[in-house]
Amino acid sequence: MNPGMSSDLREIFHRGQLTIGISELSRMTGVSPRQLRYWQKKGYIIPKNEDEPGRARIYTLKMVIKAAAMSNLLQTGYTLKAAAAQVDERMRPAQTMYHVLFDRYQGFEVADDGQIIVDLGTFDPDPTQELYAMLVDERPKFILKPKK
Incomplete structure (x- = not known):
């Protein structure tokens, strides 16, 4: 981040x-x-x-x-x-x-390939997960990752 x-x-x-x-x-x-x-x-x-x-x-x-x-x-x-x-x-x-x-915005990180990944914080239905968003072909894509 x-x-x-x-x-x-x-x-x-x-x-x-x-x-x-x-x-x-x-x-x-x-x-x-x-x-x-x-x-x-x-x-x-x-x-x-x-x-x-x-x-x-x-x-x-x-x-x-x-x-x-x-x-x-x-x-x-x-x-x-x-x-x-x-x-x-x-x-x-x-x-x-x-x-x-x-x-919801917590920050962003730049992946190795230059992709910007936006941190949207804890995923409310499951507080053990974090919600991230990125653009893929100009469309938003959401990703859940285990909380660090």
Whole structure:
């Protein structure tokens, strides 16, 4: 395994370390900072540091995606409330996949042949086994190995 890379990826993606400020979010989405603050007041977007009053707002990748998607829907005629609800519903499958992958991700190793093998941790139905995944012909293949 490559534990350094494992913890780096988990920290960046799972802990919400990829962040941007309100000005960058405004530029990326075409939504004014004033409008973004209104969306925040309504509870549609939430800055990562909302519990730190007086500090500049910073947004996670999840909120960037949500704000961009809401902006696109508003341009097609949705109301703000309907756009937020639609985006939340559309993001549910992606959030599930995100948690399945990043909550399970333990790291990876590179096999002698260069194949990347992803460690997905203990196999829940049988805690004596570890679950691994790899791509074979661009398709995922899962492997169980006895726990070390």
